Amino acid sequence: MSTLIINGSPRGKNGNTEIFIRQFLSGAGEEYPVRYAVKEDPETLAEMLRQYDTLLIFMPLYVHAMPGIVMKLFEQMRPCGEGQKIGFVVQAGFIEGAQARFLVRYLDQFAGRLGYENLGTVTNGDAAGTSMLPEFMNRKRFKHLNALGAGFAGKGQFDREAAALLAGIYELTPQKVKMLEAMNKIGVSHIMWKKFWRDNGQLEHGLDRPFQPDSFG
C-alpha cells in the first residue's frame, strides 16, 4: 500500500504544516514521501497523485479555507482511480474548530465528487505559534499527531481519539471569550506582535494604514 503526503502550505518546508507532517511521520514510524504544492506545477502534481493508494493532504487554514495554491491543485485533480483513498489534516491559527467548518464541508464534498474513499478531515486550532513555541508547549499537540500517525500506519485510518483531541473545542465558551477579551484588554495578547515590530524597527508602525484614502469625499 503506497501513501503520499502533500504539504499544501505556501511556506513549504519552513512552516507549521511541515512540523505537523514530521510529527505524524514520527508516530507512523514510516517515511512516506512528501511533495510540496508550493514547489510544483499543479497539473503535474495532480497527475502524479494517481500513482498512490492513499493521499494525505496537510494544509494550513487560510481565510476559512484551503490556501490558493491548494485550490489550484484541486482544480487539476480528476476522478480518482480504483480504490484510492484521501485524508486531510488542517492546522489553523484561530482556536476554535468552527473556523474550519466551511473547509471541512468542502473537503467532504470534494473527496466524494472525485470518488475517493474519504478518511476524513482532522483539524487542529491555535497552531499558529507551533514553530515558535518551546518544546514543552507543543508536547500535547505532538503527542496527538504521533498517535494520529501511528493509527494511520497501523490501520490505514485516522485514529478517532487522536483526531478528537487535536480538534479541541468547536466553539468558544462564554467563559473562554471573557478570559480572552480580558487578555486583550490588558495587552497580553499583543506582546508577541509588539516584539516582532520592535525587532523589525516597526514599533510605531504596526497599526499603519498604508492604503488609507487621503480623504473621504
Add this chain to the structure above:
Amino acid sequence: MRTVIVSEREDTPAAEKGTFILDLSSREVRDCTGCWSCWQRTPGRCASHDLDDFYRAFMQADKVIFYIGVSCDFVSGKLKTLFDRMIPHFLPYTTYRTGESMHVTRYDHYPEIEVYYKGDFSSREARILYEEYLGRVFYHFHIPKVLIHSENEKKERTA
C-alpha cells in the same frame, strides 16, 4: 460612487470609464507565501507589490463588484489567492467580542461588496456551501454590506 470590479468571467458587463478593474482571467496574481510580512515587517503592505494598485483602489471604493465563476464547486484558485492576499488589510490582533475569533480591522471603512456568480454545481449542498463561504469571508473582512446574486438560469438554480 467609486466602484471597483473584480472579474474572472468573459461576460463581465462593460464598466464605466475610469472604473478600476482587476481582471483575474488576464492578470497573474502572486500567491500568498504565508510570510507574515504584512503583519510583522511592513505592516499593512504585502511583500509582493503586484496588487498595490488594487489595494489602493479597493480601500478607496464605495463598492466592489465581483463577477466570478464556480470552480470545482468552490471559488477558483485564483480568487482564493486574492482572498488570501486581503490579509494585509487586517491586523494580526484577534477580537472575541462576537463570541468567536475575528481579525481586528486595520482601517475604519471597508467598501460594500456585491457578488454576481455563474457556474455549475454538482449538488444543491455545494451551491449552499459556496454562498455561505463567500458570506463568511466578507463578514470576516468586516464588509458593511454584502449582496450575493446567482446569475445561473432558474432551471439550474433549482436543480
